[in-house]
Amino acid sequence: xxxxxxxxxxxxxxxxxxxxxxxxxxxxxxxxxxxxxxxxxxxxxxxxxxxxxxxxxxxxxxxxxxxxxxxxxxxxxxxxxxxxxxxxxxxxxxxxxxxxxxxxxxxxxxxxxxx
Amino acid sequence: xxxxxxxxxxxxxxxxxxxxxxxxxxxxxxxxxxxxxxxxxxxxxxxxxxxxxxxxxxxxxxxxxxxxxxxxxxxxxxxxxxxxxxxxxxxxxxxxxxxxxxxxxxxxxxxxx
Numbered sequence: 768x769x770x771x772x773x774x775x776x777x778x779x780x781x782x783x784x785x786x787x788x789x790x791x792x793x794x795x796x797x798x799x800x801x802x803x804x805x806x807x808x809x810x811x812x813x814x815x816x817x818x819x820x821x822x823x824x825x826x827x828x829x830x831x832x833x834x835x836x837x838x839x840x841x842x843x844x845x846x847x848x849x850x851x852x853x854x855x856x857x858x859x860x861x862x863x864x865x866x867x868x869x870x871x872x873x874x875x876x877x878x879x880x881x882x
Numbered sequence: 883x884x885x886x887x888x889x890x891x892x893x894x895x896x897x898x899x900x901x902x903x904x905x906x907x908x909x910x911x912x913x914x915x916x917x918x919x920x921x922x923x924x925x926x927x928x929x930x931x932x933x934x935x936x937x938x939x940x941x942x943x944x945x946x947x948x949x950x951x952x953x954x955x956x957x958x959x960x961x962x963x964x965x966x967x968x969x970x971x972x973x974x975x976x977x978x979x980x981x982x983x984x985x986x987x988x989x990x991x992x993x994x995x
Contacts (some may be wrong), residue, residue: 771925800981810926810985812973823982857925861981869980870916871973873925 769794771874773858779880785846788877792839794861798822799841800864800871801833804855813856816841817864845879853881885909886974888964888986895993903989905972908953912974916983917946917957919968926971930957962993 772791781787792799800815800823812825832849833843839860845852855876861869887906903917906913913934918926932939932946932955939946959966968986969990973983 773925798981800983802983809987810973810983812982812984815981817981823979825982855923857982859925859983864981865978869914870928870931871975871981871983872928873918875925876923878923 771858771860771872773856773874773877774776775877776875777878777880779882780848781882782848782850784848785844786848787842787844788856788858790841790858790860790874792841792858793872796860796862796872797839798861798864799835800859800861801841801843801871802857802859803827804857804876805851805853810857813843815864817824822864828876835854848881850881853879855879883908883986885912886972886973886984886986888970888989890989891987892990892992892993895962895991896960897964897995901957901962901966901991903957903959903970903972903991903995905955905957905986906912906919906953907955907974909976910953911976912984913977914975914980915946915948915955916973916975917944918971918973920965920971920988921968929970959991961980964993964995967991967993 801813815823916931
């Protein structure tokens with residue numbers, strides 16, 4: 768069974784540009800969430816999508832957005848990139864986010880460098 | 883406000899001995915706790931979890947203990963192996979929000995020969 772797949776794995780962007788990252792969840796998982804990892808802030812929750820609707824959102828500016836498609840695949844977008852957006856962006860999926868005791872499985876991440 | 887804390891940034895243990903990684907939390911609404919292992923520039927790998935209705939969960943060499951009154955959990959690895967060397971994160975979620983994990987800052991475990 769394939770795991771969570773993220774593309775691209777590595778990318779370099781210039782300040783002011785925008786970026787789109789893609790995520791395919793584990794087959795059958797309908798919830799996709801996104802996290803940001805930086806050396807200073809650690810692993811932080813960005814947002815979660817379930818059945819194409821955003822269920823939860825972390826404390827990030829509106830430049831960070833996402834969406835989920837009918838096949839549960841998800842994309843996140845960061846507009847007007849800043850140097851501080853350089854980070855490892857992780858996608859995760861789970862079977863049922865509304866219950867307790869559901870394990871979250873992570874992808875390998877997309878490493879974004881903003882220059 | 884750091885709701886999940888791992889106060890030891892690093893830990894060094896000899897191969898074959900027990901590794902104990904600790905985690906404290908402040909949010910009493912957390913009801914599910916997970917441990918992940920992570921290498922640089924890779925995604926976290928799920929290790930073991932525990933529900934708040936239990937105080938212990940075992941899976942092979944890994945055991946997680948939960949002390950709700952102290953808001954403390956620990957991960958025991960016995961015996962420790964060199965391949966266990968990585969950064970370990972504890973994470974927690976509230977009921978009904980399984981996808982919204984709050985992570986600790988991580989503990990780097992080094993297992994020496």
